[in-house]
Amino acid sequence: MTFSFIFYLIINTVAVLAIAPLFMSIIKKVKAWTQGRRGPSVFQTYFNLAKLLKKEVIYSSHSSWIMRVTPLVNIAAILVAALFVPLVFVPEPVGGIGNIILLLYLLALAKFFMALAGLDAGSSFGGMGSSREMSISAIIEPTTIIVFAALVFVFKTLNVFEMFITSAATGTPATPTLILLAISLFIILIVETSRIPVDNPETHLELTMIHEGMVLEQSGSNLALMELSSAVKLTLLMALIINLIVPFGLATSLTLGTIVVAAVMFALKGTILAGIIGLFESSMSKMRFFRLPSLFAMAFFFSTLIIIIEVFA
Amino acid sequence: MIDPAFIQDVIRVLFAVVIVTAAYIISTRNMISLVSVYALQSLTLVFMALALYSLEGTTVLLAIACITFASKVLVIPYFIATIQERIRIKRDIEFHFLSPTTSLLLSMALMLFIYIALAHIMEGTPGRESLFFFGAVIGISLMLMGMMVTFSRKRAITKVLGYLTMENGVLLFGMFVTELPFIIEFLIIIDLIILVMLTTILTVGLDSTLEDYHNRLHRFHLVEDTEEGP
Numbered sequence: 001m002t003f004s005f006i007f008y009l010i011i012n013t014v015a016v017l018a019i020a021p022l023f024m025s026i027i028k029k030v031k032a033w034t035q036g037r038r039g040p041s042v043f044q045t046y047f048n049l050a051k052l053l054k055k056e057v058i059y060s061s062h063s064s065w066i067m068r069v070t071p072l073v074n075i076a077a078i079l080v081a082a083l084f085v086p087l088v089f090v091p092e093p094v095g096g097i098g099n100i101i102l103l104l105y106l107l108a109l110a111k112f113f114m115a116l117a118g119l120d121a122g123s124s125f126g127g128m129g130s131s132r133e134m135s136i137s138a139i140i141e142p143t144t145i146i147v148f149a150a151l152v153f154v155f156k157t158l159n160v161f162e163m164f165i166t167s168a169a170t171g172t173p174a175t176p177t178l179i180l181l182a183i184s185l186f187i188i189l190i191v192e193t194s195r196i197p198v199d200n201p202e203t204h205l206e207l208t209m210i211h212e213g214m215v216l217e218q219s220g221s222n223l224a225l226m227e228l229s230s231a232v233k234l235t236l237l238m239a240l241i242i243n244l245i246v247p248f249g250l251a252t253s254l255t256l257g258t259i260v261v262a263a264v265m266f267a268l269k270g271t272i273l274a275g276i277i278g279l280f281e282s283s284m285s286k287m288r289f290f291r292l293p294s295l296f297a298m299a300f301f302f303s304t305l306i307i308i309i310e311v312f313a
Numbered sequence: 314m315i316d317p318a319f320i321q322d323v324i325r326v327l328f329a330v331v332i333v334t335a336a337y338i339i340s341t342r343n344m345i346s347l348v349s350v351y352a353l354q355s356l357t358l359v360f361m362a363l364a365l366y367s368l369e370g371t372t373v374l375l376a377i378a379c380i381t382f383a384s385k386v387l388v389i390p391y392f393i394a395t396i397q398e399r400i401r402i403k404r405d406i407e408f409h410f411l412s413p414t415t416s417l418l419l420s421m422a423l424m425l426f427i428y429i430a431l432a433h434i435m436e437g438t439p440g441r442e443s444l445f446f447f448g449a450v451i452g453i454s455l456m457l458m459g460m461m462v463t464f465s466r467k468r469a470i471t472k473v474l475g476y477l478t479m480e481n482g483v484l485l486f487g488m489f490v491t492e493l494p495f496i497i498e499f500l501i502i503i504d505l506i507i508l509v510m511l512t513t514i515l516t517v518g519l520d521s522t523l524e525d526y527h528n529r530l531h532r533f534h535l536v537e538d539t540e541e542g543p
Contacts, residue, residue, distance in 0.1 A: 175322070176329035183333065294340050297414040301336055304421050312428060 004254045008091040009083060011259070016082045016239075019267060020231035021045035023238065023274045028202075030278025045231065052224035060217055062122040070117035071218065071225035074110045078229040078236070081106040085236045086243065088262040089251040090164045098161040100148050107192070110229065111137060118214035125206055129213020136198065136210070136292065140191050143296045143303075147184045150303035151244070153310040154181065160240070167247040177309060180302040182245045187299040189237040193230065195277065197287040197295065208286060235270070242269045315367055321444055324364050328451055330357045331485070335458045338478055339420060340413035342404050344397060344470065348390050351474055355385035358484055365488060377488065384504045389477065397470060407467035416461050423461075424454045448489025456482030477507060 025042045032039025041047075059067055084103040096102055111133065118130035154177050155163040191198050194211035204212055215226045243250055249265030251258035287295065334354040341347055362378035365371075397403075411419065428450050435446060459482055462475030480503055 176325045179326065179329045180332070294412075294414045294417070297417045298336060298340060301417045301421055302333075305332065305424065308421075308425055308428065312432070 002092070002094075005091045005094050007254065008086065008089055011089060012083055012087055013079060015087045015263065015266075016079075016232055016235050017228070019087075019270065020228065020235040021049060022267075023235055023270055024231045026271055026274040027278040027281070030275050031202075031282050034279065034282035045227075049224050049228060052227070053221045055220040057220035057222050060121040060123070063120050063217070066113070066116050066120040067217070070113045070120075071222040071229075073113045075225045075229045075232075077106045077110040077113075078232045081110075082232055082236045084160050085239045086161060086164055086250075087235075087239050088266050089254065089259055090161050090168065091254075093159050093161040098159040100152065100158055100160055103160065104144065104148060107233070108137075108141075110233070114214050114226070117218070118216075121217035123217055125209070125213045125216050128206070129210050129216070132210045132289070133214060135289075136191065139293055140188070140296055143300045144188055144192075146300055146307070147181070147188055147303040150181060150184065150306040150310075153307050154178070164243050164247065164250060165252055167244050168250040168252055177306050178245055180306055182241060184299040184303045184306075185237070185241045185244075187295060189234070189241065190277075190280070191296070192237060193234045196281040197284045198292060200286050238270055238273050239266070242266065242273060317368060320364050320368050324361060324444055325447075327357050327361045327364065328447060330354075331361075331451060331455065335455050335478065336417060336420075338474065339416050339458055339462055342413070344403055344405050344468075345394075347405075347471065347474055348393050348397065351393075351477060352386050352390040354478070354481055355381055355390075358481060358488075359386060361485070362488055374488070377484070380504075381484065385477070385481070389504070389507065393470065393474070405466055405468045405471045408465050409467060411461065411465040413465075416458075416465055420454070420458045420461060423457050424450070427453050427457070445489045449486055452482050452484075452486030452489060454482070455479075455485055458482070473507070480504075480507065 022042060022045070025040065025045045028044070029039040029042055081103055084098050084100075084106070115130040115133050118126035118133070120126075151163065152158055155166050157163060157166075190196075194201055199210040199212075200208055201211065203209055204216070206213075209216075211230070215223065218226050246269055249262050249269075251262035331354060334350050334357065337350050338347060338354070341350070359378045359382045362374045362381065366374040366378065431446065431450055431453070456479050459475045459477070459479030462478060463472050464475075466472055466475060483503075
């Protein structure tokens with residue numbers, strides 16, 4: 001483990017923690033604008049997290065240790081997963097860090113514990129949320145695997161770091177396979193972060209909520225950790241799209257100048273992508289549960305097409 | 314002079330756009346966006362013809378671009394959109410045989426099949442490795458995907474859009490593979506047929522008698538009612 005890798009560990013974690021709530025707020029702001037409202041300040045998510053961290057945690061008398069460890073497991077798994085997706089600086093990969101299959105499993109681990117916690121408190125809404133989340137996961141998981149497999153076929157490596165280095169070196173943003181991949185990854189992002197048309201992150205209406213249903217029983221600092229981990233998950237999936245499709249500015253060598261430029265570029269590109277997500281959400285209504293597979297089929301279609309092209313052409 | 318390699322890259326990107334629009338046309342239920350996506354697909358073909366023109370310099374391609382732009386980007390979508398507004402159907406949620414998800418999966422298999430088949434047919438010919446091979450594959454796939462739309466949707470207006478997509482596939486195939494002057498005549502005629510078919514199917518229905526015709530015109534608000542309709 002070299003100095004640059006240790007530096008990477010620190011800078012990536014700091015960057016992802018610092019910027020994740022901002023992207024969350026930008027999406028909310030854009031959605032508010034499209035609805036003709038002023039919307040909350042772009043720093044509102046930071047204030048919310050700070051407030052929640054100071055509050056007392058209350059557990060249901062029916063809950064077990066699952067409820068107590070879930071926020072910690074969740075944030076730990078997501079933060080480690082965030083280390084697999086460099087935001088501003090790509091070092092040489094060390095050990096298993098950056099392995100795309102491990103990345104998938106880390107995300108699945110977080111999701112698994114969240115679903116368990118939804119069931120644990122014994123509230124009916126939590127159970128419903130978990131049940132829905134797991135049904136959706138069962139359908140989206142094969143699609144996610146195919147999309148990531150397409151990534152692996154295109155870049156000929158299992159390591160996210162090497163993918164980023166390749167894409168940063170070529171620097172051409174618009175090859176056709178990457179356009180199709182971007183669409184697939186965007187659908188994965190929408191599904192994995194529980195956004196419209198799959199789930200509505202702003203509602204607590206029992207008929208529709210999925211993600212909110214599972215975290216309904218969380219309170220205080222535990223809730224803050226859950227919210228933070230979902231923001232970090234959003235950021236890491238956004239970083240995956242940004243650094244693969246529009247990699248210009250991404251730092252591959254460790255100098256102060258390149259890293260500052262890369263950080264500014266990432267914040268800019270992330271803001272634009274968050275705006276696109278907000279507009280996408282505003283332009284759609286939530287889909288009926290049984291129509292969701294057609295959305296996933298789209299991602300599946302494009303990524304299988306990429307694999308076909310890569311294998312045969 | 315523009316770099317040929319750059320133009321080939323542009324054409325590849327346009328291929329991706331064609332595939333995305335075709336997938337959208339197969340799977341969407343929102344008819345208003347269906348028409349605009351069809352127009353976008355036709356516009357992509359226009360750009361593709363222009364790109365090919367700058368690569369090859371055949372004026373016929375320029376003519377194809379102009380005719381496609383006039384008919385398929387402007388006239389036909391405008392026409393369908395107007396009719397759609399009148400008959401007040403916004404969504405198409407009825408399907409024969411295949412759901413959109415299945416059609417998408419099936420079209421994937423179709424593309425693979427066409428790819429392998431064409432690769433066998435063109436084995437050893439100089440066209441095998443080039444862009445033109447891809448053009449042929451996507452052209453035929455688009456044709457078959459359009460056909461799938463035509464037979465899996467129940468509403469006449471979506472069937473017509475499926476037919477138009479099929480025709481786009483023919484155009485794409487024609488641009489990349491066959492002799493051009495023949496294709497261009499073919500296109501004009503087909504476009505005219507489509508225009509006629511649109512008017513007949515959508516406003517009257519091919520099965521109707523002349524007595525029915527008047528009733529249907531009233532029902533679909535195509536003529537202003539002077540008294541209460543039937």
